Amino acid sequence: MTLLEQFLLPFGSADTPPSAQQSPSTGGSTTADPKAPSLPPNRTGKKHRTVALQGHAVPWLLKRTRRKTVGMSIGQGMIQVNAPRWVPISDIEYILQEKSKWLLARLAEWHQSEQHRLVPERQWAHGASLHYLGKPLTLMIAPALRQTQWDDFRRELQLALPAEATMEQIRDTVHAWLQGQAKTLFATRLKAISNQSGRAFSKFSLSNARGRWGSCTEDGHIRLNWRLIHFSQEVIDYVIAHELAHTYTMDHSKSFWDEVAEILPNYEEGKSVLRKARLDTLPTF
Ligand SMILES: [Zn+2]
Structure with missing residues (x-):
């Protein structure tokens, strides 16, 4: 199996910023x-x-x-x-x-x-915010619910957890939900772009690789990093087009990029968003 280097961005690793400031914009x-202000939550x-x-x-x-x-x-x-x-x-x-x-x-x-750095206690709490499909989402603890609900209008992820839920419970629930969304959405987009462009793949799975947004094997197995769910659909589509183009050629030559452009004519936009993304603001799980 040939695994391709891809998007070797300085992905994450800023897990715990040294004693982040107590959000002084008060x-x-x-x-x-x-x-x-700025007392610890809960x-x-x-x-x-x-x-x-x-x-x-x-x-x-x-x-x-x-x-x-x-x-x-x-x-x-x-x-x-x-x-x-x-x-x-x-x-x-x-x-x-x-x-x-x-x-x-x-x-x-x-x-x-800029001082708002992600630390677990703030990241996994009622009212915390993270990016979902390129826009902020707010976490809400909703003890009355029986299962997690997504309110698209308010952009709220309503978690069916007890009011006294721990940070770990909140984190794990959000993690599972995001991965589930990633799986469904990426599979749909991959299928659509594949059908539309006539470029086939053999298999799709989610990956969790650090520093790699996607990969494609010679036999057409495409893996997409589930963390792409934090980005807009343009970015997701770009990574899909990139990997589908690798079913044609494994290098990053001019003909490779021509192939990407044929699959997704406006790929540049998603590519540039991903290149400029501040990865230290992605949640750490
Ligand atoms: Zn590549």
């Missing part, structure tokens, strides 16, 4: 308490909730404090609210609505922040 709130006495702000399901965490006013800040990808005990939830939700524009802007900043 400033600016009118009444934010500077000492309160501390007792705090409750995860979700509020709809301008059509986005936004996770928020309430902490009852002795302070006299309601304070809001952004931390760990969600809104952190500190409020006196006598303020009812409905009033807090009203305040969140009032400040929705500001809060959504801060949240977007938080997600884009």
